[in-house]
Amino acid sequence: MPSESFVHVIDDDQAMRESLDFLFDTAGLPVRTYESAVAFLGGGIEGYAGCVVTDVRMPEMSGLELLNELRNRGAALPVIVITGHGDVPLAIEAMKAGAKDFLEKPFDDERLLGIVRTALHEAGASHAEQAEQAAVRARIATLSGRERQVLRRLVEGQLNKTIAWELGISARTVEVYRAKLMAKMGAPAFADLVRMALKAAPIED
Secondary structure (H helix, E strand, O other): OOOOOEEEEEOOOHHHHHHHHHHHHHOOOOEEEEOOHHHHHOOOHHHOOEEEEEEOOOOOOOHHHHHHHHHHOOOOOOEEEEEOOOOHHHHHHHHHOOOOEEEEOOOOHHHHHHHHHHHHHHHHHHHHHHHHHHHHHHHHHOOOHHHHHHHHHHHOOOOHHHHHHHHOOOHHHHHHHHHHHHHHHOOOOHHHHHHHHHHOOOOOO
């Protein structure tokens, strides 16, 4: 779990916020609380990492509306929805909208902690993958136009002689470009170069 990850608790019920804050803090999970979805979104979610635990029925903006807003903003935060009695249909709607899981009140603390820890682990893995993609794209941005042309064709599985014919260069020159690409991209082997490039696809000439 990245050090900047938090369990973001959103609930208009102060007693519930304080209870969840105590639960997660006691379990050693960094936690932040918000009295509404609007307050949460107003904090600039681009810098947020971790997961969200939210009530589904709240004034101003419901948990379902929050899910849709997070999706519209491209936020990858896993969302766990908490529902009161009779709100299961809303929770099912939330699952269809992308919620990771939902729990009915009163819920088992250990079950909630287990779901949250899983969500944080998955969010951490997603964060690391996004960071790797960004690093690969940054390296690709340093390549020359011809290097990107060669890289794209190598990733497509074209043979050196085919690339040479398409670009009007010799097969030996393609080999030189291939070696340069591996060095610039920090790829120990050709398979690593392909894997990295595929993560950053598409590659424009």
